[in-house]
Amino acid sequence: MADISASDAGLLKTSDGRPLKSALATAQQRSKRRAFLLVLPLLAFVIITFIVPIGQLMHQAIYNDGFSANMPRTTAWFAETPPGTVPDDAAWEALALDLKDAAAARSVGVVGTRVNYEMSGTRSLFTSTARRADDFAPPYRDALLAANEKWDDPNLWGTMRQVSDAYSANFFLAALDMTRDVNGDIVAMPEDRQIxxxxxxxxxxxxxxxxxxxxxxxxxxxxxxxxxxxxxxxxxxxxxxxxxxxxxxxxxxxxxxxxxxxxxxxxxxxxxxxxxxxxxxxxxxxxxxxxxxxxxxxxxxxxxxxxxxxxxxxxxxxxxxxxxxxxxxxxxxxxxxxxxxxxxxxxxxxxxxxxxxxxxxxxxxxxxxxxxxxxxxxxxxxxxxxxxxxxxxxxxxxxxxxxxxxxxxxxxxxxxxxxx
Amino acid sequence: MALPVYASPLERIWHYTRLVICALIFLFLIAPILIIIPLSFNAEPYFTFTEKMLAFDPSGYSLRWYDLLLTQPSIPNDVPRDAAWWGQVWTESAWVRAAKNSVLIGFFSTVVATVLGTIAALGLSRPEMPYRRLIMAILISPMIVPIIITATGLFFFYSSPCALIGWTGLEPYCGRLTSSYTGVVLAHATLGIPFVIITVTATLIGFDQSLNRAAASLGAPPTTTFFKVTMPLILPGVISGALFAFVTSFDEVVVVLFVAAHDQQTIPRQMWNGIREQISPAILSVATILVVISIGMLATLEILRRRSERLRGVTPM
The missing domain is CATH 1.10.3720.10 (MetI-like)
Known part of the structure; x- marks a missing residue:
């Protein structure tokens, strides 16, 4: 058998003259495609109604634009300056104007919530400041500090810098009872918050x-x-x-x-x-x-x-x-x-x-x-x-x-x- | 199972101990389901047998909880039950509405799951199917992935179903699938698909492919072959898959909790409310009805199984 297939394989032809080997390959390809076409509708259905939603869920775990979408100027300032930069006048102006806009758009709660996930107790800082945002006038630093002393906290600025990037692994860290300290290093949560x-x-x-x-x-x-x-x-x-x-x-x-x-x-x-x-x-x-x-x-x-x-x-x-x-x-x-x-x-x-x-x-x-x-x-x-x-x-x-x-x-x- | 003649006394003792243990486990399996049936006829709002019930005093039993199912939330109970009253029950009773929703959603999701699932199973059981293992794993995964993850993912997806194809500019026209029948039906169909795939491919394992070739060689087009040759033989598998898909939808609560609104309230959703808030014996009357339905389903399946065994010439030992 082995001899025949080795020596005659090239000679064997189908009735219409094509080499048997390629005819067979075509036929197999066709039956493969047919089988796949039968499965395709269901596969597409499951991918759309099941795999895509779960993919979206996974995306949600690393993506949260609560800060970046509502505080565009501040986000831009963070993007332009290297980490650790002391907030300058431009930064204070961006923050004040963003807070004013966010207060008008009623999205300041979302911003505060996002920052609050990383640094607890900050949500009220955002909402209470935003209530007075209409009266802000230059110099913005003094205006914001008059609204609340805490705005001068370098840790707060560090946290805001972290959350200004919509993509973040912090939620995974939180899910594993870890967090980032002010320097951005990964540390364990305090004992009483490890759940x-x-x-x-x-x-x-x-x-x-x-x-x-x-x-x-x-x-x-x-x-x-x-x-x-x-x-x-x-x-x-x-x-x-x-x-x-x-x-x-x-x-x-x-x-x-x-x-x-x-x-x-x-x-x-x-x-x-x-x-x-x-x-x-x-x-x-x-x-x-x-x-x-x-x-x-x-x-x-x-x-x-x-x-x-x-x-x-x-x-x-x-x-x-x-x-x-x-x-x-x-x-x-x-x-x-x-x-x-x-x-x-x-x-x-x-x-x-x-x-x-x-x-x-x-x-x-x-x-x-x-x-x-x-x-x-x-x-x-x-x-x-x-x-x-x-x-x-x-x-x-x-x-x-x-x-x-x-x-x-x-x-x-x-x-x-x-x-x- | 019978005890061999050479069994030692110790083995005899163990044999009977084992039977007792098995009986107790069967009791554990079945008692919780059966015990709610008499309790649902309790005349008192308790979840335990009253003395009157234990004495088989007819006044200890009543249909009041079944009655409550018809009249919740606010249908008068003390008026004559004429056609108008029944009409009101049909349109206003919370449980009747939930039942209608359950049947409607169950029916459509079963149709989608069974049609797509059966066609796919035909492809999957062909030996030349490429990437069979991977595709099978994807199609079965809705059964394996924890329901809370599915529900959460669907909640995000249904909030803006076209977010991923935002570049086409179609997103504003897409609307939402949350709080819609379509959303629930699609989700339930996805959850039912694994069961259809499993039962139909299991039936197709014993299917003789040469029957298809015989039909084709006699000149039958593929559709005729399917409906005249394949379908009658795999029908028991298809029906039991459809039953599984229907039961999956009929029993599903978490997805409904996450993506449906008040209008799509189903029986399990209504039960969930009842159990979480103030559990009343009315829940037991619903439960009893559901148990009776599942006994019916089980009987259907058993008849199907016997029929297919007879058709294939497999006689029960």
Missing amino acids: YVNLFVKTFLLAALITFTCFVLGFPIAHLLATLPMKWSNLLMILVLLPFWTSLLVRTTSWMVLLQQQGVVNNTLVAAGVIGDESRLQMIYNQTGTIIAMTHILLPFMILPLYSVMRPIPPSYVRAARSLGATSWTAFRRVYLPQTLPGVGAGSLLVFILAVGYYITPALVGGASGQLISNLIAFHMQDSLNWSLASALAALLLGAVLVLYWIYDRLVGIDNLKLG
Whole structure:
């Protein structure tokens, strides 16, 4: 065969006289293009409605024009002068005129907020000065200092210089509990303001704990389902699939109802005399509530991959091990368990990925101690309105999730994702 | 599963212990869902079984919370229930409006996700598909990326959808997608797409490509081949993908929270309000209705699965 293809390849022709090799290449190219064209509409759709918005979110994490867009003259002065320049008359004039314009355009709050992110307590400085901006007259330095002494602070000017560049890594620094000092060097936040790194660590620990409880609860169930006759396991599978198909909010609500202080579980325990009426357990609106509800919600994501790996394992392997003298524990540990590892990996990774980014359940049943990083992103989006910080936190979370997703694809393969 | 005859007494004990443990885990899985059903018929505004309920006294049970769903926020409850009253319920009741929104948004996002997803799955399952792994990873990613990130990104994107093509000068004509049905439908379609891709490609794995070639060799154009040969065979996968996509939309709250306005209030959004503010047993009656719906969906899926197994000649063991 090899000889023929080597010597005659150039001679083989299709019926219309073209060399076979190039005809084949053209045909393959065409079928490749056809396959790609089928996927293209969806790919374009997902890129526009999903990838682009997330790209915009990432951009928001490093870009904030709150200062530069509303203070054009001051921004220009910062751009022209090297860092550390003592503000001259031109600088004071630019600042005063910008403040006047910003006050008229009602955007001074945005400017103050932007500076305030880097140097707390400055927002009111901007808004209170802007209220008097109409009366500013040269010399502007005296006018501004008359409005507020703090304008003379070189640190304030250093901070303004930093924020005059709309592109900034400062929000990422803030998301990692770091900040810049007056010289622009990166330093750690004061101890009492370090929250984000701890929250990331807590989120990952809780996700790991939830993954572990899901594994402990899911393994026996998957094993039972995989070893029962098909007729029975299909029936019992419904008990796994029904929670999977039930609304997340419904499941979260049920746990709130069950675990409340006046709820079914506490009432049953009191009625059974296990606990006294005064010492009802606080099981919801704290970390415990988050763990219980999330374990329940994510358990099917552990059971289904485990089951699909365990089902094809022939029971004869364990029987062979037993016949060779292994105890049932040894046979399970040395023969059965290693074969289930792909399922364990797939299920654990999936549960962990989903748990790390969970929002709804912690928001509803987590109380103060059960909040995860997603909840803080939502807080900065909806309440504190520090969108750039929210975006930076989201970018870090997304990075972590994408690494896990990549590992999942490597180890398990996305094709092997199964849903019921 | 049956205990082997050579099992030692210790193994016997362990065998039964294990069954008990499994039963308890099943209870953990299913009890929270089933327990809200009787509680939703509570005559009292409590979230626990009253003594009357435990004694099966009919006066302990009532439909008042289901009634509340119809009359919220301000429909009179003490008037005769004639056609006019029902008309008012249909247009004014907050929950009925939320249900209409949910069905509408769910329907359109399912159509978009299923049509695009099925066509793409056909391409993805061809062996000659280039960059298959990468494209698959992109298409599945909406399921993996934390929902809060998706919602935040969409919030920025929808605020000015044409910001990226600002150079064309089209931006002022683009408007916004926030507070619009279109925005929610597009977002929900994106979230449903991974499920359609997964279920349809799974069905296509067992699909014999030579059937397509046979149809083509008999002179059928590609569209005829698709509708007469491919479609009937992959239909169970398509339907279960569509069901997944619909449920995803029907259950989604975070994107609605971020990009929708009062007009696009859906059932989960309405529940979210109810749970966050003052949780009332009315939430349990909604939850019960939703559980009944998901039992229906599950039954549909199970029937589909059995049908496709029968068609393929795979008999359940």
